[in-house]
Amino acid sequence: MFTRIARRYDRMNSLMTGGRHHAWRRIAARAVIDTPPGPVLDLATGTADLALELRRTDPGRRVVGADFSEGMLREGQRKLAARGERAVTLVAADALDVPFADATFAAVTSAFLMRNLADLARGLAEMRRVTMKDGAVIALDIVQPTLAGWAPVFNLYFQRVVPAIGALVARDRQAYTYLPRSVARFLSPRALAELMAEIGFRDVRYRRVGLGSIAIHVGRV
Numbered sequence: 001m002f003t004r005i006a007r008r009y010d011r012m013n014s015l016m017t018g019g020r021h022h023a024w025r026r027i028a029a030r031a032v033i034d035t036p037p038g039p040v041l042d043l044a045t046g047t048a049d050l051a052l053e054l055r056r057t058d059p060g061r062r063v064v065g066a067d068f069s070e071g072m073l074r075e076g077q078r079k080l081a082a083r084g085e086r087a088v089t090l091v092a093a094d095a096l097d098v099p100f101a102d103a104t105f106a107a108v109t110s111a112f113l114m115r116n117l118a119d120l121a122r123g124l125a126e127m128r129r130v131t132m133k134d135g136a137v138i139a140l141d142i143v144q145p146t147l148a149g150w151a152p153v154f155n156l157y158f159q160r161v162v163p164a165i166g167a168l169v170a171r172d173r174q175a176y177t178y179l180p181r182s183v184a185r186f187l188s189p190r191a192l193a194e195l196m197a198e199i200g201f202r203d204v205r206y207r208r209v210g211l212g213s214i215a216i217h218v219g220r221v
């Protein structure tokens with residue numbers, strides 16, 4: 001599915017969020033600053049927007065971007081080349097079986113991955129395994145907002161308008177029908193924080209942004 005929509009993915013993100021998605025990734029990237037020295041893994045890097053944001057936020061870091069969609073990686077590679085970015089390396093990898101040794105990275109980030117994982121607990125355990133002691137796992141994703149007045153508007157927009165924009169712009173109604181469904185069945189931010197703590201993360205915290213429709217979780221290793 002992601003390879004199918006890869007070429008129009010960035011345009012859809014900007015349209016759906018009114019361009020706000022970059023600001024959300026920037027907040028997630030800032031959480032990496034106080035982790036130990038060392039490289040950062042951006043899991044499910046897609047078209048590499050968070051990988052680039054990590055480099056802008058903390059220019060001394062090397063970043064590895066990993067994804068299992070060839071099409072998304074191709075778009076990401078094109079973007080990195082266009083910007084002359086050489087400190088980001090993209091690799092093909094499955095987040096459920098991360099091909100790196102234990103404690104390799106100072107931080108593992110992800111944006112819009114959690115909802116898509118076939119086995120969330122396993123994915124989180126893999127992220128923790130490859131993160132070094134005192135490092136952090138940072139996960140940004142879309143969640144159900146709870147703000148009175150906004151939640152019904154969000155649901156209407158997400159369930160009715162987004163699939164229509166997806167059909168028009170990405171020419172893929174199915175992918176943009178899957179998107180609101182994946183949000184509807186995803187954990188609440190609190191339940192995700194509890195799962196992270198169960199898996200062994202320390203000091204798990206999260207904040208909501210985007211009128212409560214985006215959650216950014218941080219857990220220490």
Ligand SMILES: C[S@@+](CC[C@H](N)C(=O)[O-])C[C@H]1O[C@@H](n2cnc3c(N)ncnc32)[C@H](O)[C@@H]1O
Nearest residue numbers: 002044045046067068069072094095111112116
């Ligand atoms: C919604 S996109 C997010 C891309 C990017 N992180 C961003 O901020 O725009 C979700 C990405 O997760 C990737 N993905 C989903 N499940 C994965 C898995 N098990 N292993 C690796 N990548 C995965 C998809 O290929 C896709 O590129």
